[in-house]
Amino acid sequence: MRVLVVAEHASRRYGGEAALPMQYYEHLRRRGISAWLLTHARVRPEFEGSDIADHVIYVEELHIHSLLWKVGRRLPSRIDYLTTNYLSRLLTQAIQRRQTRRLVKELAINVIHQPMPVSPKEPSLLYDLGAPVVIGPLNGGMHFPPAFKSHDSIFTRALLRGMRWLSNGLNALVPGKLEAALILVANERTRRALPLGHSPRVKTMVENGVDLRLWRPRAPDAAPPPEHTRYVFMGRLVDVKRVDLLLKAFAQACQQQPMSLLVIGDGPLLPELKRQADMLGILAPDGEKVSGVHFAGWMSQVEAADRLQTQDCLVLPSIRECGGAVVLEAMASSLPVIAVRWGGPADYLDDSCGVLIAPDGPAYLTQEMTHALVKLARDPARRRALGARGRAKVEQEFDWEKKIDAILPIYAQAEADGMMAEEEPHPQHL
Structure with missing residues (x-):
């Protein structure tokens, strides 16, 4: 099995969803599986000098990336995510799409995994690449609690409604989630939020996990506990x-x-x-x-x-x-x-x-x-x-080792399904 993990960011420093591709890549390499990581160059410092840096490939920073970041930092976080940050993510994916096509051939990749972005609505540009694509686990489709529904500004709420309305059309134009070998979702809420016409192959899998080697149970206090x-x-x-x-x-x-x-x-x-x-x-x-x-x-x-x-x-x-x-x-x-x-x-x-x-x-x-x-x-x-x-x-x-145990059969099934699809005669040949 030869796996390519594709994500805009793979980073413990950034945290959040950026930590997910980092975990998949590191755990796969520890298992002795041939895995590569395609990510943005701004996380390069985290890999320099590490024993897994040799299989990391980067999308270099462009001037437009920097411009979008400078504009976005002046906006409210939610508006930035839906506008400038969104455009930056699509730009990175467009570059990754070209790189992935080349890497599939050069490295004989047989499974592509895109763990982020975790939004169920956001289009994926990873399709028609010569290897099956597994997307997720996705986690989203959330609204604010009813008692906090006014937390966003009127403009933000209108922008969000507009983006969700446009998502079906965008996913039809950029059909990564329609053509995926498998989509993983964290829960039923996320499954319901998938775009119309999405891949029929959907499976539930927990999004987050914990590296139990790092996050350890508290040792018994050697000294008396503090008074507070x-x-x-x-x-x-x-x-x-x-x-x-x-x-x-x-x-x-x-x-x-x-x-x-x-x-x-x-x-x-x-x-x-x-x-x-x-x-x-x-x-x-x-x-x-x-x-x-x-x-x-x-x-x-x-x-x-x-x-x-x-x-x-x-x-x-x-x-x-x-x-x-x-x-x-x-x-x-x-x-x-x-x-x-x-x-x-x-x-x-x-x-x-x-x-x-x-x-x-x-x-x-x-x-x-x-x-x-x-x-x-x-x-x-x-x-x-x-x-x-x-x-x-x-x-x-929620142990990450158990998550890797669960993802390996998924990769294998996606690879097998991809091979079967290649062998099936095209209708025009019948």
């Missing part, structure tokens, strides 16, 4: 994560019980969130030692995994989280999770390993988060029990 409970948030600091509500809840909760909050991540809202924490009187220079909020900035996955070893509970108040890999990473680290009962976190968590809060509006979410923060802070035994069950659930259902 250590909460942590991990993620990009953008509006949908609703860290602003977490700060409000924390400000109320820390008046009732000693606790700290460590915010791991960066993003456009960082300055605003720091100002909010300062106004609430909870900004602390070091959240590990002071009962307050500490903004630690961006961390690599290795650094974040080490830092989770010193924390007691993850809090993710995101109201639009299709995947939510950080939830699984916290569970793998034996931490309980407080999250919103919507999207990906609701697929991973249950009452045995975390606290899910209904997305019934900002005031309700803040109130219930406050209650959960205080309740878990007062019950370390429950925190440990929830964390242990979360780790067991991840080991059973």
Whole structure:
């Protein structure tokens, strides 16, 4: 089997869906499978000097890529994703399409895997390449909870409706998802969001997984635990994560019980969130030692995994989280999770390993988060029990090694189906 993984970004540094192609490529290579990765040159530094850099092929940065990025960074994140970022992704795929055709012949590739973009609506340019294409797992088709439906501006909502309306026509013009050997979807919601006329070969498979070699269960404390409970948030600091509500809840909760909050991540809202924490009187220079909020900035996955070893509970108040890999990473680290009962976190968590809060509006979410923060802070035994069950659930259902075990038969079936299709006589020859 000779597999080509194609993705705009394959990066642990970028995180999110960009980590998925990185995981597939690395795990396939560890299994001794002949695998190559075709991705954008902006992730080249992550591979330089590694033992798997020899099979990575790059799409070089063009001036138009840089221009679209400069324009997009001035736009709200959702509008950027739907406009300038979208055009940049299509441009990269157009280049990858030409490169893939060449690589299929030169490297005798017999399976192409496109793990991202994970949007079920976005067209794929990977078709008619001389080898079968597996797309996904896709994960999307999400709306904001009804109580947060006004979160987007009127313009953003109109743009989103327009893009979804256009998606069927775009997918007909660019028929990657119509001609795919197989489409993988994370859930039924995503299956329903696929474009009209999509490939009839659709299979359900979990989108995210956890590398259990990196995300380890917490070791027993060698020293006495601190007098305060250590909460942590991990993620990009953008509006949908609703860290602003977490700060409000924390400000109320820390008046009732000693606790700290460590915010791991960066993003456009960082300055605003720091100002909010300062106004609430909870900004602390070091959240590990002071009962307050500490903004630690961006961390690599290795650094974040080490830092989770010193924390007691993850809090993710995101109201639009299709995947939510950080939830699984916290569970793998034996931490309980407080999250919103919507999207990906609701697929991973249950009452045995975390606290899910209904997305019934900002005031309700803040109130219930406050209650959960205080309740878990007062019950370390429950925190440990929830964390242990979360780790067991991840080991059973979300281990990346098990995902690779599941994807290999899919590759083999796609290859076999592709060979059969080549052997079938064309109607004009009958």
